[in-house]
Amino acid sequence: MLTDRQIQVLQVIIDEFIQTAQPIGSRAIAKKEQISFSPATIRNEMADLEDLGFIEKTHTSSGRVPSEKGYRFYVDHLLSPFHLSNKEMSVIAKAFEKELIEFEKVVQKSARILSDMTNYTSIILGPEVFKTTLKQIQIISLSDQAAVAILVTNTGHVEHRYFTIPNTMQTGDLEKLVNILNRRLVGVPIIHLQEKLYGEVAQLLQQYSNDFEKTYAYLKAALMEHKPVKLYMDGKTNILLQPEFNDVEKIQSLYSVMEKEDEMANVLRTSGKGIKVSIGQENELDEMQDCSLITATYTLGGEQMGTIALLGPTRMEYSRVISLLNVLSKQLSRTFNTWY
Amino acid sequence: MLTDRQIQVLQVIIDEFIQTAQPIGSRAIAKKEQISFSPATIRNEMADLEDLGFIEKTHTSSGRVPSEKGYRFYVDHLLSPFHLSNKEMSVIAKAFEKELIEFEKVVQKSARILSDMTNYTSIILGPEVFKTTLKQIQIISLSDQAAVAILVTNTGHVEHRYFTIPNTMQTGDLEKLVNILNRRLVGVPIIHLQEKLYGEVAQLLQQYSNDFEKTYAYLKAALMEHKPVKLYMDGKTNILLQPEFNDVEKIQSLYSVMEKEDEMANVLRTSGKGIKVSIGQENELDEMQDCSLITATYTLGGEQMGTIALLGPTRMEYSRVISLLNVLSKQLSRTFNTWY
């Protein structure tokens, strides 16, 4: 539907605009070496491209700027594989080469790399809790009334929940309780913990005494508590470097959505497998409609485990960002797969 | 050193400027009911106040604006106790009335209240880890090589550190290790954990075998790891509502310092007991020199436990903010003291 020449022109416009953030005129395009036509010809092509909706004018006599449709076409058809420099590759490699055994640190480091290398904001969604299973449960009493239950998952994740213990309970009882819980719940997926607790374990507990029943109610409440998946962000201020964000209103709306971790997490969670690009209005969240979000998933044993993403202006270095996310998500998958 | 009338004028200027963010002229001051002098007289007083450095002009023929010295005088001498409305008091009371047993939640809630009620950015420094003692230690092995040590403090804080176990170690050995650690380390202040580990426990461990020694080295490394005190912030975007921050550069510099949690934590940590006000240049951090920071400490058993703070423009509602911090820090102290 687009002629070769139109595609050529479009490519130059987008490439150039991504670099400069300035509208591109026919003269500037004609000067590019890969272009062998006069400005007048290019003007005609640009008029057509504009009619087709791929580029826009900022005012009647301005140069052209890519539209979202233009970016979409660019991302779908014009992306040339970008090669990260050796320097960049070695930075990544170095970050992963020392033996890291802590999930948090690996993720934080990755977020830092992403935001530092791109000057965009990086977002990483931790592993889905419900895909992990219980490794061990511990209960430690803090006082007569309060105790903390500590859950460790097979991925080494540690979570803790506080709960109240009925004052009729004896010291030794807690230990018995832990034993029962461990015997019955180890290996159970976290997501099924609650129902398992409700079914088998409840009965078992009732055989002891009323006190247990009460404890059980408290404990269940604590375990039910929805602990949202953790979201890691870095380079939130990078957005401020982008010329499209020297409007305080825009900054405000974007920052306010970044504060809503639940919504952000949800966007990443539902992004689907592999690399996904959401340009401007394609984003579900209104506040992100001046931005592009590129997501990539990392896996454990072939199953999707979490998501890494970069958030920047629609005028994003798509090619570079996609390569980088590709490299990093693979690296993350590899690392996690060697662990578990 | 200042006459009563000068003080009156200064008070009106600052009160007014805090409300409007606009320079105040002599005519506007004369109109205030508490003022019974003509604009010309006030102009003379203002000239004196300016000579003394309490107020400033934005340009030759503008109204006056408080200087930092002016704010300092205002805070030190002109502050009238501010009474929070019943509505506000009840919001705070309500937040604390339901039985909360989780430290994080109380703090997060407090941060939310502070930022919501003031439209400034709230910052809360969690309790100093080194003031707490070890309640219990648990070690759970994740795989042949990796294990996680879980530390619970007397305040119910849960921390975990990952470490590597030497592959010569037996399954039962881990349990023995935990027993030794618990027998020797429970009740020890977290800050002394490392030296205690080095002294007594090391000897005890060496009696067993070389494997233990290796484990010990790994474990020690894990425990040494400096885990910074947690910093809670809320209302980071509130700053954007202030007219003094519609300059992207200022936003950027302030946000970049807010990202440096270590430095922020340090500022709060060294703020001293009770309410402290840092105005503009009085702040250590360069990036905060357009802001005021008001801190208050909360205590446990009379000892300083942590800090709550509000960060806003130098044109801050000092009176209200100080009252609010007072109320909230007391409430926090009360809550924690009932727990422990």
Added chain:
DNA sequence: GTTAGCACTCTTAAACATTGAGTGCTAAAT
């Protein structure tokens, strides 16, 4: 000591002219 009066200063906003980049169209060139 206080105040009215007034010249003066400086900001702000609007009105206007100038410049330059870039377009669309037409007609000539290929």
Added chain:
DNA sequence: ATTTAGCACTCAATGTTTAAGAGTGCTAAC
């Protein structure tokens, strides 16, 4: 039938001028 040169036209950006208005500092009168 394309492609291109030429040219009138548009509009943002910039600078200049002007007028209005807010506020000051000073002087002289109260």
